[in-house]
Amino acid sequence: MKPIGGIFYNVPQTFHNASDLCRIPPVRTLISARTRSASNSSMQAGTQLSPGTLYVIGTPIGNMRDISLRSLDVLTGVGLIAAEDTRVTARLLEYHSIKKKMISIHAHNEAAAVMRIERALMEGYSVALVTDAGTPAISDPGALMVKHIRNLGYEVIPIPGPNAAVCALSAAGITEPHFLFYGFLPASPPARRRELQQVKSLPYTLIFYEAPHRILECVTDLAEVVGGHRELIIARELTKLFETIRVCQLADAVQWLQADSNRQRGEFVLLLTRPPKSAEDELSDRAQHTLKLLLEALPLKQAVKLASDKVSRLSRVASSSGRLVKPRPESCASSISAPMSASPAGRTTSMSGSVV
Ligand code: SAM
Numbered sequence: 001m002k003p004i005g006g007i008f009y010n011v012p013q014t015f016h017n018a019s020d021l022c023r024i025p026p027v028r029t030l031i032s033a034r035t036r037s038a039s040n041s042s043m044q045a046g047t048q049l050s051p052g053t054l055y056v057i058g059t060p061i062g063n064m065r066d067i068s069l070r071s072l073d074v075l076t077g078v079g080l081i082a083a084e085d086t087r088v089t090a091r092l093l094e095y096h097s098i099k100k101k102m103i104s105i106h107a108h109n110e111a112a113a114v115m116r117i118e119r120a121l122m123e124g125y126s127v128a129l130v131t132d133a134g135t136p137a138i139s140d141p142g143a144l145m146v147k148h149i150r151n152l153g154y155e156v157i158p159i160p161g162p163n164a165a166v167c168a169l170s171a172a173g174i175t176e177p178h179f180l181f182y183g184f185l186p187a188s189p190p191a192r193r194r195e196l197q198q199v200k201s202l203p204y205t206l207i208f209y210e211a212p213h214r215i216l217e218c219v220t221d222l223a224e225v226v227g228g229h230r231e232l233i234i235a236r237e238l239t240k241l242f243e244t245i246r247v248c249q250l251a252d253a254v255q256w257l258q259a260d261s262n263r264q265r266g267e268f269v270l271l272l273t274r275p276p277k278s279a280e281d282e283l284s285d286r287a288q289h290t291l292k293l294l295l296e297a298l299p300l301k302q303a304v305k306l307a308s309d310k311v312s313r314l315s316r317v318a319s320s321s322g323r324l325v326k327p328r329p330e331s332c333a334s335s336i337s338a339p340m341s342a343s344p345a346g347r348t349t350s351m352s353g354s355v356v
Contacts, residue, residue, distance in 0.1 A: 047073035050157070051124045054117065054149045056142065058135040058161020061267075062240035064095045071159050072096055079125030082117055084141055088132040105129070106141060114148050121154050135163045139183040139209055165207045168235035168269035171245055176274055179205040185218060192218065196225040201275055208270040215268050216257055222272065223250040231273040237266035 047070050049055075055074045060066040075081065076098050082105045083089035093100060105113035117127050129136050129145060136142030150156050165181050182199065185192045185208055199206060210218045222232065228251025236244040244263070248256055250272075257263050290310055294303035 046070070047077065049074060049077045049126050050155060051126055052121045053126045053155045053157055054121065054146070055126060055128045055157050055159055056136050056146060057128050057130050057159040058163065059089070059092060059130050059133060061133045061162045061164050061167065061238060062243075064092060066162050066239055067092075067096070068159070068161060071161055072098070074126075074159055075100065075128055075130075077126070078128040080117070080120045081128045081130060082113060082145070084131040084136075089130055105145060110141070110144055114145050117145065117149065118152060118154075121149070121152075133162075133164075135161060138163055138165070138181075162239070164209065164235075164238060164267070164269050167238050168233070168245070168271055169205070169207065172233045172235065172247070172271050174205050174233070174271065174273060176205055178203070178274075179207055179271075181207045183207075184209050184211075187214065189217060189221060193221050193225050196221060200226045203274050203277075205274055206272040208272070210268045210270055212265050212268070215264050216254065219250075219253050219257060219270070222270070223254055226250060226272065228252075230275065233271040233273070235269040235271065236263070238269070240266070242266060 055078060057071050057074060059071070075093065075096075078100070081089065081093075081100050081102045083102050084104070084106055086102045086104045089102060103113055103116055105117075117129075120127050129142055131140040131142060134140065137146060146156055169179060180199075180202060185195055208218070219232070219234075228249060230250050232248060232250050232253045234244070234246040234248070234253065234256075236242070236246075242262070242265075246253075246256060287307060291303060291307040294307055297303075298306070
């Protein structure tokens with residue numbers, strides 16, 4: 001058994017050096033070899049399993065092949081799988097040629113299911129927890145079970161996998177770095193609108209999940225409460241045949257959904273981009289940026305003084321004109337004779353960031 005990137009593969013004895021590793025059968029062969037030899041053994045061909053451990057596994061959100069080698073190893077190696085809906089998980093296991101004992105765990109039987117899992121862990125089996133799609137405990141069951149099992153002192157190991165929110169975000173082209181995952185909004189319209197009022201001004205991209213039978217009324221509420229100018233990204237049926245990612249203004253989103261009833265079918269992630277920055281936000285961003293640049297060239301005290309002088313000057317101009325005035329190219333760089341640096345594009349950039 002040799003470790004390759006933290007994973008253990010059964011490597012034939014004749015492999016002695018790094019170039020020999022190229023002769024390891026391709027991934028596909030390894031998977032089929034592993035899945036064909038599925039058993040309850042705690043040591044599988046790829047990943048070493050710890051006995052008496054709960055593994056929380058992310059599973060595909062549509063495309064059955066979106067599953068990691070490590071997830072397949074663990075599903076193959078555990079003694080028991082706790083699944084949200086055993087019929088859904090059975091299809092995934094069958095696709096990957098895994099045969100395994102399963103129990104179902106959902107809101108109505110959670111206490112009994114937890115007891116069965118506890119018993120299996122006590123007997124030294126490892127157990128996998130999966131939901132119908134994506135990552136357990138993310139708008140899905142799992143958190144209570146994990147909490148209980150952890151409190152009992154058993155190890156809980158996450159095996160990362162797909163998640164609809166992150167999948168949508170990764171392809172949305174939103175450059176703002178911060179986001180807030182909200183999940184499902186309330187189903188009742190008055191409660192949903194109240195909730196939207198609460199969150200609409202938060203300075204983050206907001207991520208919502210929505211079901212097909214509520215998508216139209218949800219987007220209609222979003223447009224009414226938040227305003228038509230905000231950008232919405234509708235990510236539908238991700239990783240599936242009819243995958244669609246639509247970027248539009250909220251004002252146009254309802255019309256787009258209504259234009260073709262097929263667009264209201266399937267599963268949805270809604271990404272609401274953050275509200276535009278106010279003049280004060282812009283000013284504070286600018287202050288931080290200025291301070292950062294000054295700190296590269298000056299001692300702390302002097303840098304803070306120069307930055308605050310500059311920002312309060314800008315602030316006075318902004319408040320007297322009622323908006324943020326674009327700063328003139330007179331830069332801190334010129335006033336402090338800061339060094340010049342070349343930008344990656346080859347243009348020369350002053351310490352204030354303005355291109356000269
Ligand atoms: N645990 C899952 C995860 O990690 O993303 C979420 C489960 S939640 C019960 C189901 C919701 O996730 C759907 O109503 C939809 O909003 C979103 N979702 C799941 N799969 C999706 C997909 N393929 N495309 C778009 N949204 C999806």
